[in-house]
Amino acid sequence: MSTIVILTGAGISAESGLETFRAETGLWAQHRVEDVATPEGFARDPALVVAFYNKRRSQAAAALPNAAHYALARLEAEHSGDVLIVTQNVDDLHERSGTKNLIHMHGALNSALCGACDHRWPAPAVMAANAPCPSCGAPTARPDIVWFGEMPYHMDQIFETLSRADIFVAIGTSGNVYPAAGFVAEAARAGAETLEINLEPSSVGSQFDDALLGPATQTVPAWVDSILKRT
Helix, strand or coil: CCCCEEEEEEHHHCCCCCCCCCCCCHHHHHHCHHHHHHHHHHCHHHHHHHHHHHHHHHHHCCCCCCHHHHHHHHHHHHHCEEEEEEEECCCCCCHHHHHCCCCEEEEEEEEEEEECCCCEEEEECCCCCCCCCCCCCCCEEHHHHHCCCCCCHHHHHHHHHHHHEEEEEEEECCCCCHHHHHHHHHHHHHCCCEEECCCCCCCCHHCCCEEEEECCCHHHHHHHCCCCCCC
């Protein structure tokens, strides 16, 4: 039974209407990274940061999973081996499509985090700056998002699974953000077959064994069909 590890990025949710970061009209063209996606930016202006993620939370709640999300959920349900999806996305479209074995390495919009005691709880639709933690009471609530300069979540579990992966696939990723951009090299060292599915080759596209180029809603279901026929 083969182990499949899948990394997903903003490209898989773009066809559900969610903005990517690095497109010409993407989120980083509209906002300075330093202002809304760093601990320092949050310390300077928590109201700006909270408002940014409130808007993104609202947009994500209105979006619907697309054919690529549903195809990956079907792969997990029907594949005879293990399937782990590691997402860089902070939306919940994978969960809403039925995926169970999922790691949000960059956090989640629907979660809040206490900066004082690390308590987590479901984020309200509209968070307030300096909101109190329901556990310790400190006015240090923040979006449960991994910002630049912070360590992504569950890295030990991710690298352990990559070390025994038979297939590694990256879907809709830019290849610009580490450590996720290094996953293909980790999987290759373990002897995994590697595939990139994207609109165009990523920054690390040359490291993959093969590529499927095109919209995720078309390429991902076709790839899933091919895998399920093999297993």
